[in-house]
Amino acid sequence: MTTDLKTIADRMLARCVEEGDCLIWPGATNPKGLPVAWAGRATASGRRIIWEAVTGKELQLADCILMTCECVRCLNFAHMCKADRSAVIKLATKSGTHRSPARGQKLREAYKTRTGYDGEAVAALVRSSTLTGVEIERQHGIRQSVVSRIRRGVAWPEKTNPFAGLAR
Known part of the structure; x- marks a missing residue:
C-alpha cells in the first residue's frame, strides 16, 4: 500500500x-x-x-x-x-431493495426512454403479430429473445387472463 x-x-x-x-x-x-x-x-x-x-x-x-x-x-x-x-x-x-416496485418502475421508464416503446405496447404488438421473431426484430428493433419471452408469457404476461401463465 x-x-x-x-x-x-x-x-x-x-x-x-x-x-x-x-x-x-x-x-x-x-x-x-x-x-x-x-x-x-x-x-x-x-x-x-x-x-x-x-x-x-x-x-x-x-x-x-x-x-x-x-x-x-x-x-x-x-x-x-x-x-x-x-x-x-x-x-x-x-x-427487497433490489427488486422493489419502485425499481421496476424506474427500469420500465428507462426502457421506454431508450427504445421509444412502452413495455405493455411492445407485448401487445408481439402478441397480435403473425410475423416471425426475425421479422419483428427487423421492423421494430425488438430482439428475438424478447419476442420469444413475450410469446411464452415470461416477459410482460397478460394481466387480463388469470390463467395466462399456467400454460408454460
Missing part, C-alpha cells in the same frame, strides 16, 4: 466527527450520500480508501464494503466488512 493512501486515510479520519460509535465524514459525498475523497488522480470511495489503508491490501473491482451500522457517511473501520458484488445483490434482493 502506498504511503499516499495512508496519508489520505489519516487526513480523512482526522476530519471525521464522532457520533456514538460512528465516525461521520463531513466532506464530499457521491449522489447516494456516500463519502468520497480525492485520491491521486480521481475521486475514490472513502470507505475503499480507509479499508485499503488499514488492511494494506488493495480491493478488487468486484469487492464492496458493507457497513454494519445504519449511517451512510460513517468511515469507522470497525463497522466495515468486505463482500463481493454478488453477495451485495443477494442481500439487497433479500431485503
Whole structure:
C-alpha cells in the first residue's frame, strides 16, 4: 500500500466527527450520500480508501464494503466488512431493495426512454403479430429473445387472463 493512501486515510479520519460509535465524514459525498475523497488522480470511495489503508491490501473491482451500522457517511473501520458484488445483490434482493416496485418502475421508464416503446405496447404488438421473431426484430428493433419471452408469457404476461401463465 502506498504511503499516499495512508496519508489520505489519516487526513480523512482526522476530519471525521464522532457520533456514538460512528465516525461521520463531513466532506464530499457521491449522489447516494456516500463519502468520497480525492485520491491521486480521481475521486475514490472513502470507505475503499480507509479499508485499503488499514488492511494494506488493495480491493478488487468486484469487492464492496458493507457497513454494519445504519449511517451512510460513517468511515469507522470497525463497522466495515468486505463482500463481493454478488453477495451485495443477494442481500439487497433479500431485503427487497433490489427488486422493489419502485425499481421496476424506474427500469420500465428507462426502457421506454431508450427504445421509444412502452413495455405493455411492445407485448401487445408481439402478441397480435403473425410475423416471425426475425421479422419483428427487423421492423421494430425488438430482439428475438424478447419476442420469444413475450410469446411464452415470461416477459410482460397478460394481466387480463388469470390463467395466462399456467400454460408454460
